[in-house]
Amino acid sequence: MKNKGRVTLPTEQNFLKETKELIDKWGADAVRDSDGTELDKGIIELDTKVYKTYFVARGHNDFIKKHLEEMQQLYLMSKFNTATDKTLEVALMDGYYEEQIEPDYRHDPKKWWEVIDRTTGDVVATENWSVNKEDHTVNINNVEPFHEYTVSFLVYMKWDPTHMYNHITNDWGDAPHDIPFDVRQPNSQAYMKDYLKKWVKENPETDVVRFTTFFYHFTLVFNDLAKEKFVDWFGYGSTVSVSVLEAFEKEKGYALRPEDIVDQGYYNTAFRVPSKAYLDYIDFVQAFVAEQAKELVDIVHDAGKEAMMFLGDNWIGTEPYGKYFEKIGLDSVVGSVGDGATLRMIADIPHIKYSEGRFLPYFFPDTFNENNNPVTEANERWLSSRRAMMRNPLDRIGYGGYLHLAYEFPEFVEYIGKVTDEFRDIISHVDGSKPLTKLKVAFVSSWGKLRSWQYFMVSHALWYKQIYTYQGILESLSGLPVDVDFISFDEIKENGVPEDVSVIINAGDAGTAFSGGDHWTDPKLVGNIRKWVHNGGGFIGVGEPSAVSHQGRYFQLADVLGVDKELGFSLSSNKYFTETTTGHFLNRNRTDFDYGESMKNIYATSKDTTILDYSDGEVHLSSSTYGKGRSVYMAGLPFSVENTRLLYKAMMYAANKEDEYTTWHVTNANCEVNVYPEKGWYAIINNSMEQQKTDVYNGEGKALSYTLEPSELRWERI
Amino acid sequence: MKNKGRVTLPTEQNFLKETKELIDKWGADAVRDSDGTELDKGIIELDTKVYKTYFVARGHNDFIKKHLEEMQQLYLMSKFNTATDKTLEVALMDGYYEEQIEPDYRHDPKKWWEVIDRTTGDVVATENWSVNKEDHTVNINNVEPFHEYTVSFLVYMKWDPTHMYNHITNDWGDAPHDIPFDVRQPNSQAYMKDYLKKWVKENPETDVVRFTTFFYHFTLVFNDLAKEKFVDWFGYGSTVSVSVLEAFEKEKGYALRPEDIVDQGYYNTAFRVPSKAYLDYIDFVQAFVAEQAKELVDIVHDAGKEAMMFLGDNWIGTEPYGKYFEKIGLDSVVGSVGDGATLRMIADIPHIKYSEGRFLPYFFPDTFNENNNPVTEANERWLSSRRAMMRNPLDRIGYGGYLHLAYEFPEFVEYIGKVTDEFRDIISHVDGSKPLTKLKVAFVSSWGKLRSWQYFMVSHALWYKQIYTYQGILESLSGLPVDVDFISFDEIKENGVPEDVSVIINAGDAGTAFSGGDHWTDPKLVGNIRKWVHNGGGFIGVGEPSAVSHQGRYFQLADVLGVDKELGFSLSSNKYFTETTTGHFLNRNRTDFDYGESMKNIYATSKDTTILDYSDGEVHLSSSTYGKGRSVYMAGLPFSVENTRLLYKAMMYAANKEDEYTTWHVTNANCEVNVYPEKGWYAIINNSMEQQKTDVYNGEGKALSYTLEPSELRWERI
Known part of the structure; x- marks a missing residue:
């Protein structure tokens, strides 16, 4: 049936x-x-x-057309404009789509807009600029020649972006535009x-x-x-309005500047700390x-x-x-x-x-x-x-x-x-039961739990050259037999690493919200992590973990990681440690690793660093011990079945649990096994579209051989 | 004869x-x-x-042995030591060579040494540490667990480094060690x-x-x-002594801290701003x-x-x-x-x-x-x-x-x-005459003239992975028909770019003394360069020119260069400009460029940027116009005859002088021509060890064909 x-x-x-x-x-x-x-x-x-x-x-134009003052708003920044003289005209709409937005002249620009000298970062006094509503320009006086200026200005968003996207993509012609409105009004x-x-x-x-x-x-x-x-x-760009800004000031006791939203034109993307x-x-x-x-x-x-x-x-x-x-x-x-x-x-x-x-x-x-x-x-x-x-x-x-x-x-x-x-x-x-879990890993970033499973994302599910190397970590984690938590730097500063966490991961390009930027100059953050690793915790760094130039280190956890990145400042210090250890738990069965965009100029800081992959004058994979704890460094981890295996092994190793690796374990990296103890089942999956042979080690470490058809999922009684 | x-x-x-x-x-x-x-x-x-x-x-041991208090000194920094408890012992000589140096206990460590919490950057109060002269340790009390500490300490240098190097390299056994002394004593x-x-x-x-x-x-x-x-x-490490520090304070009116010399362990190398x-x-x-x-x-x-x-x-x-x-x-x-x-x-x-x-x-x-x-x-x-x-x-x-x-x-x-x-x-x-020169180029860095022809050098003439990509510029310039000047950021801030300079070059990795680091947040520097380029100057950037994260730009001269580097903060901004221009003066005859270590994540900032080489989502070579001036960006320029040609063309192009490129010009990149107008000679050189055929265009742009034997130098009358 x-x-x-x-x-x-x-x-x-x-x-x-x-x-x-x-x-x-x-x-x-x-x-x-x-x-x-x-x-x-x-x-x-x-x-x-x-x-x-x-x-x-959206989709209620009959209503909103009677209340256009309640259209959704947005702060935008003009292009950078270089002054070549003592006055400068900035075209607000240059580079923007007039069907989507229009400057908000309902609210006083002198109160709500900001003109900034981007060469100095100074705000230009309001008496030095004026708005021309007819041609959407701002004229700035007393400018410094050869400084760059921007105008941060409020606009109305006249067209819902998804509706606009579908309209333009599917060529809906003169179908009316869905006007978004702000339910705070x-x-x-x-x-x-x-x-x-x-x-x-x-x-x-x-x-x-x-x-x-x-x-x-x-x-x-x-x-x-x-x-x-x-x-x-x-992005919170389209949550902005004069009324939210006023309400914010009332509740929080301080007013936001346009720059708090515009953020130098980066608009506080998820990559900004x-x-x-x-x-x-x-x-x-x-x-x-x-x-x-x-x-x-x-x-x-x-x-x-x-x-x-x-x-x-x-x-x-x-x-x-x-x-x-x-x-x-x-x-x-x-x-x-x-x-x-x-x-x-x-x-x-x-x-x-x-x-x-x-x-x-x-x-x-x-x-x-x-x-x-x-x-x-x-x-x-x-x-x-x-x-x-x-x-x-x-x-x-x-x-x-x-x-x-x-x-x-x-x-x-x-x-x-x-x-x-x-x-x-x-x-x-x-049936609602919890699968067997080997350890708990916490991914640490500026965002913590709020952006669980959403790290390194720009636009939903789109590929970017700068992110795939790190997104692979999440993709690998999604199917591994580990509990995954997401934790913020602030939480670690306040409370340390939670008791039940065995491994923490810090990954990303330096300065991003994911790597952490200036968070790493906070003694509470580095102190709490060092202490936790020293007491037996595992730390995995990918790319530029804990990176910020401060007090002679670039990786602030270089002592924990055993590697740092050469920025040119320490070229005068000889880098002797280049010898690779073979036969290590992490590189015993594989040496052809793929680090995606990888990371240049990584070097081992001491002879105690175990280098697992080294070429072209750079460390790509290494591990280190720190008190009772361990760390692993990887230059990058794009998604693949092999890298999933590497991450899994790295977590088990960092957690001092490599002995437990071979219980409930499949030998073929194209396959995985999950165990449901409460229900008495285990499941072997073939993640490939080819037939796979694999040994499966059970909870006692005893092996059984399987041949799985392409894509097969096999349920077995424990 | x-x-x-x-x-x-x-x-x-x-x-x-x-x-x-x-x-x-x-x-x-x-x-x-x-x-x-x-x-x-x-x-x-x-x-x-x-x-x-x-x-x-050095080499006067009979003398210095009677005055060992006049041995040369040095400030050294201990290793980073992580505290795991409330006290910490730092072994001063850990990692140092006892035959070369010994701690200076003659002068009061409490006055001349510095213990620093490298996690916070704070100096530890002298009452919280003590020196054990017997085993060369410093004991620190009241430390913060899991902070790192270093000790900056004065030492005597007991062995001249060149003598030591030769002695060790050639195994001179028990030959006495040349003791260096400080002629300030x-x-x-x-x-x-x-x-x-x-x-x-x-x-x-x-x-x-x-x-x-x-x-x-x-x-x-x-x-x-x-x-x-x-x-x-x-390095000025071995110029230090208590007496120079005292004399400095007397003359300059302020005292140096050990940290002014030790510099977080980077010791103010030439790569530090x-x-x-x-x-x-x-x-x-x-x-x-x-x-x-x-x-x-x-x-x-x-x-x-x-x-x-x-x-x-x-x-x-x-x-x-x-x-x-x-x-x-x-x-x-x-x-x-x-x-x-x-x-x-x-x-x-x-x-x-x-x-x-x-x-x-x-x-x-x-x-x-x-x-x-x-x-x-x-x-x-x-x-x-x-x-x-x-x-x-x-x-x-x-x-x-x-x-x-x-x-x-x-x-x-x-x-x-x-x-x-x-x-x-x-x-x-x-005969002392000046060869024909097409233009004057100024290489700008923190060091200016002081380190003429010495940029990007760590140890004399040694190859480093991190420098060859930039040293190629100097090597190329050394034989090109241009006048080469070296100028500092401070000079440009004060006086602008000198009148007789046609092109300025800024090259290097971000944050180094060569790229410039925080110098680029100075409005006078960027303002003066922008103005000069706008009026017709040429700007060539290699690697990470003018790079410092500031006010929405990474390359502070992104407006001049037409390119910037993606750090992750602006991934949300679409990068549309990826189309390559072919047949341009710079890529007309060659498209297989070599950028050495190259530079990742470079993108064109506007449609006005002329992209000349683009692959893997990155710009490697581009040019741009800025007012009457021009710029060229290159991802790197290791030395080769082809890259020498590229740099030469880039300078001629940036200077708006590409019309003059084909006077006194050789078509074969393995060859070069130099002209000595006062003497009536020109010389064609074959820089290769193979026979080369080349056309030589004279001052009127008229071509003559030559076949040069391997390494040949041919003198001809103008």
Whole structure:
């Protein structure tokens, strides 16, 4: 008999028969509409839950057009302008998209804007500049020739960025632009609640209100060629307004400067070590968002429906790992899953009844066309996310896009049938129990728990040359038999490393929020970590860990790591330690490591450093001991099955647990084993699309040989 | 008839006949002794000048043993020591060589030493530490557990570093160690003059006193395994003493801290942006050295002899490009020449009657043995330095080592005969006239003129991975038809870029004295350069020019360069400009560039940047315009004939002079042409050891074809 449940399908009008067929084949128990599609009446009468997409702060142009003063705002910075004379004209809109934004002249620029001499960092006195509203320019007097100047100015955002993106991408022509509004403003505030109350009544067939999302879109600004100019999936740019700034000052007792938001043009991206002002600001917004979202969720609940949130688009302020999220009272969060780290980002969300992952590929023509077999991508995505699922399964999975496109690919339909069965099979075996865990690792950065599984991300799931080397750590961790925590520098400063943590990881390029920048000049941070490692903790550094030039060190934990980076200042000190140790636990079975972008000029600081990979005058992999503790340094860790193995071994080694490595262990790096002691199962997975032979060592270290078919998942009794 | 003159030979005892033969074959007119060799009596009677090596502040153990309190001193820093408890013992000599140094307990450690908490940077109060002289330890109380501590302490240097190096390298057994002394001390001060007065009388056959060198050795400290621990050819470490510190305070009105010298353990290497205190200190030492050296030179002159200085060993404080050098009144400077840059370093020295280059290879068994043909190295060295000679010839050349070794290689003897003839031939054609120059380039760094031709050097002529990418610029410049100046950031801040400069170069890794570090936050520096480029100047940046994170830029001259470096903070800003321009003046004939260590994450800041080489998501070569001026960015420039050509073209392009590129121009990059208008000659050189065909364009841009034999130098009438 066919398994059923835990699967959500997109659907569309005039596709009832085929939808029923797919519901059956995939065991779906819920259907949903998409942006721009409507549910077929017939679907509503089936025995499936119905999700309906709901926009809070966009898609209500009739309302907002009467209250344009409540449009969402944004602080922007002009281009850098070099003065060649004693006066300078700055064109505000140079490089910006006039369809998206317009300068805010409603509020006094002299109060809310800032002109900065970027050569000195000084703010230009307001009497030295004036605004020309006709041509959107600022004229600055008494400038210093050959200094650069910028203007930080408030704008209105006239077009919701996601709507704009879809509109431009799909060439929707003269379709009206969704105008986003700020629910902090009085009319919007009242409207959003009244409308939802009305809406829940008018949509009795909807079981689940899928908020897409709440109030504030992540920062997405287009340029004058209508192309993406600035994107930060974590950005609070579009939460700004005069009223939030005024409310902030009232509550926190100090006013923010435009520069606190504009941040030299970096706009406080997640890669910037956050300032106190910025942390205060996002906390303030989060509290407001949670409070307001709760009111909407309450309306949904009062109507007897469930409230689900999409993790994306207007998600700013809702951070599911933040301290206010629980208050919202959501039933569920749904998000896009492309790999293990994004799966865990959804699956690990606390304080909800169930999580749902929208799997890839999307049913769009770019994948579903006659020249492509969508099974390939589906299989790859499933394999990379399944290993994370074995650690913490999602409660539901689903798909998106045009169902009729998927229907045209029978092989795909059949494959997804297997995937959905396998998914339900995992859930039924795991059954809420905790898989065996070898140790607990804490990833330390400026962001701590708030950005769990989101480190090194710029735009959701996009590849960047500067991040893949570090994102590999998260991707590897997502399926490894370890508990993963995320912890901030501030927490370690205050409370030290938590008792239950065996290993901490610090990774990233110097100066970023992930490596830590100036945090590392804080004696409490380095002192607490040193003490903890000295007492037996494990420290793993990747790239430029603990890096800031201070008091003769670049890596502030060079004493713990046994390596530092040569910046040129210490070239005069001979670097004698270059000999590689072979046959070490970490390089015994493998020597062809891949460090991605890698890191130059790393050298061992003493003869006690165990160098495990050295070439071209540089250390790439090493370990060191520090009191009772150990450290491992890696020049980079892009994702691969081999690097996953390396990270796993590095954690076991750093935790002084290499003896436990060979219990519940598979010899073939393409395979993994997970154990569910409460349920008496273990599962061996083949993460590759080829057949694999592997030995599996059980809890007593006894080996059994297995041959696994491509992508196979094998359940065995312990 | 055989040319004669301008050549110096080393010689040795019991080798008279052969020496005469070589004097004849190489046209030598001077002979010299070496460290450890004595001149043969017979030599002295020949018609050649006699140079004699003279040590001022070493090699006088009979004297110094009676005044050990006048031994040379040094500030050293202990290792970093991590406290794990409330007290900490620091072993001062850990990692140091007891034969070389001993802690100075004569002067009160509480006054002259410093204990520093390197985790906070705070100085530990003197009441919290004590010295144990028996086992050379410092005991610190009330320490913060898991902070790192260092002790900066004064030591005596008991062994001259060059003598020590030779002793250890050549295994001289129990030969006594040359004890260096500080001529600032009263007995040493009197002794050095009295002894020289006596010596000049006792050495009537000596025509030239070759000071090897004056008073203070560059910093060279050995470790506990008697291997080099720290070497800085520019280091003032061994100029330190209590008396210089007291004299400094008296003259400058403030006292130096040990940390001003120890500098976090970096010891103010030439790669550190110098502090004001350090600049004051070296200026103070230079003034003293010049004054004292002058007194010795006067004694030599009064005895009717010439005074020559060796550029190396105890040369600290004499800097030939410094402001006090002229006062010394030397007749000559001699230094080791291995390539073009080291040749120019000697040849360009002002205020002397003649310069002399000691050419390589040294007549030592490592090169002169049955398995090696020394002609190969001699030929390579001659070719690389000859191109610099064409710009500014040395007045004399010479050789070093054991003459009998050279004599055993007849092919070598013959080859050097050709070289010495060619050298004299160059001098006779150039005859003191100035070669044609296309433009003047100024290399800007923290050091300016003081370290002319010495940028990026750690230890004289040694290769380091971190420097070759930048040293190539100097090597290329040494033979190019441009005037080369060296200028400091401070000079540009005060006076702007000099009128006669067409192009300035800023190169190096971020934060180094060469790139400039915090200098670039000074509005006067960036303002003056921007203004100058805007008015038509040319700016060439290599590696990380003008790099310091400040006000939204990493390259502070990103506006001039059209490129900046991504540190991770601006990943959210899309980087659209990636298209390469082909057929540009700089990449028209070549696209396979070599950037050495290169530079990651460089991106074009606007569409106006002309990208000339782009791959792997990075700009490697680009140009930009800025007002009437131009800039060129290069990711690195190791030396090669092709890169020399690239630099030359980049300078011509940056100076808006690409039209003048094809006058007096050779088409083959292995060849170069130099023109001597006053004398009516031009010279074409083949810098390779293969035959080369090339077109030569004359002053009217008319081409003539040439075929040059391997290494050929051809003189032609204009």
